[in-house]
Amino acid sequence: MMDPTALARGLERALAREGWPPPHGLSRLTGGAMMESWLFASGDEQLVLRRAPSPEMMERSAYGHDVEAQIISLAHAGGVTAPEIIAQLAPEDGIGTGFIMRALPGTADPRSILACRDADSLLRDAARELAVIHALDVDRAPAGVPHVSYADALAGLREQFRDAGNDRPIIALAIAWLADNIPDEIAPVLLHGDFRLGNLLVDDGRLSAVLDWELVHLGDRHEDIAYACMTVWRFARIDRPALGLGLFEDWFAAYEAAGGAAVDRTRVHYWLVYRTCWWALGCLGMARYWRSGEDRSLERVVISRRTAEQELDLLMLLEQSAPQAEQDRPLPPPRAMPHNISGEASTAEIATAISEWLATIKDGVTGHDRFQLAVARNALGIIARGADSGADSGAHAQDFTLAQDLLTGAKSLATPHLLANLRRMALGKLAADMPKYPALALARARWGDITEQGEQ
Structure with a gap:
């Protein structure tokens, strides 16, 4: 993340080109998986800066911020309740690519x-x-x-x-x-x-x-x-x-x-x-961003584990294509869970202990750091649940041969037991990665899953 002082200097240059006063009260807005958003004031007006966290990230985009700003202006002029573009960043501003728009009232939460x-x-x-x-x-x-x-x-x-x-x-x-x-x-x-x-x-x-x-x-x-x-x-x-x-x-x-x-x-x-x-696939790709060094934020690696949510959703969207006998087939039993251990702390216990400590300091953290603290606790929960289940859920979900059979049509939802096994895979992975995802309870009820699985 760019130093706020350097960001303010670049913003001042961009605003001056359009006759606006220097910025003040700069603060990072939470959220935004791909782009950064910053709220600030210029004179008596509230404005928002939208920028890319790295030039490399924009190389993957279909178009740059200049085109995005034109699109927003087209929508605004066409009667869409879209923001008004105030200024665009230039290379000489030294703060990357992006644009400034007038802030509008309301919440996106x-x-x-x-x-x-x-x-x-x-x-x-x-x-x-x-x-x-x-x-x-x-x-x-x-x-x-x-x-x-x-x-x-x-x-x-x-x-x-x-x-x-x-x-x-x-x-x-x-x-x-x-x-x-x-x-x-x-x-x-x-x-x-x-x-x-x-x-x-x-x-x-x-x-x-x-x-x-x-x-x-x-x-x-x-x-x-x-x-x-x-x-x-x-x-x-x-x-x-x-x-x-x-x-x-x-x-x-x-x-x-x-x-x-x-x-x-x-x-x-x-x-x-x-x-x-x-x-x-977008969630899976977040891990590549992190591994490449393009964006080493904690949020990237955690979003990658949200793949489990979409896999469950896909199965619930597609299962109607299976023969009725396969839709009605009971789930296979879940993987055996490890017995309670004694002695030194397990990986799951260490992750839980760190998460509990982070909870004690969250009230002293504000803004985007508070959001990141919540992401960190989520990440530790993934580690703890994965360790408790006896395997990394991401690795457990990999099956190259079966994937190729499905792509080529050698296997399908008509293949006996395939749907039931995929259901069990999806349930186990999501229970470890994102157990509070609302669709998990719905899927368990629909598929007759009576196993008890704790949530971190």
Whole structure:
């Protein structure tokens, strides 16, 4: 993370070009898996800086911050509740790439948003914003905005899977299903690409801004509609599949009522599988960022273990394709747990002890450091649970041969016992990596898992 003093000097240079006063009150905003966000004041105005933590990270992006700023300006002018761009960073500012925008009121915290009194109105607000985004003139989109065919999008998943080792059976199963069910192309629209809770500001129960435009591309509108409904973005409200705010049919009806084209449910399911697979591979890739040295933040390695969440979600999306006999087959028994040990402290006990100590100092930590402390405690929980289960859950999930059999069609969900074994694999991995993920309890209930598994 850049020194705040150096950051303030660079901001002062960028603001001066647009006639704004020097910055003050600079503070890092929490969250943001890919980009940094900083809140500060210039005169009496509250502004936000959005920047890349490293130049190398932007090399992996489809376009730079200059194009992203143009997209946000296009959306703002087109009636989307998007921020107003104030200035763009230049190389001579010495603080990387990014841009400055006017701050808007509200919170992006999903749990605060889900506690709002009128979820129905907020769902309609979100549907209206998405319909307006999809109505933007694609001919006015900046030249750098990509349009990837469905076949090329699937090829991109295959390439990411190869880079990740080609050895995760549930991801292989999803890629094979996507290849077998690829839809016909329809006229592309401008997609936000990351439209979900966490990227929406809400003020007094109403949507006040659509944020984070770095994944904009041209494509099937159903991709955005589905992405907002991914299980991971429902947070604590797994019973409300549309943004954690309402039911699928409520979401579709609100989108259509706001001027969006008629929603095709089959396409929504396809893109729900696609984006869940995409995020599973994105989580796996976080570990590569850390290993390469591009970003050695603790958050990277912990996000990589969230792959387990997406693998469970994929299996729950795809299991309906299995013969009924395989859907009804009981789970195999779980791996045997090690007996209690005596003597010196185990790895699990050491990790638990460190986590408990960190809990005693969290009240003295503020801002982004407090967020990182929570991430550290999460990481220690992963270590403790993995040690208790007798194996590293990430390594335990690897099965190159089975993954290849699924990719080639040599095995499928019709293969006897395959679905039951994949279910057990997904449950065990998620119980070690992210046991508080709401879908875990749902899957256990659906699959008849009666094993008791403690949570750290």
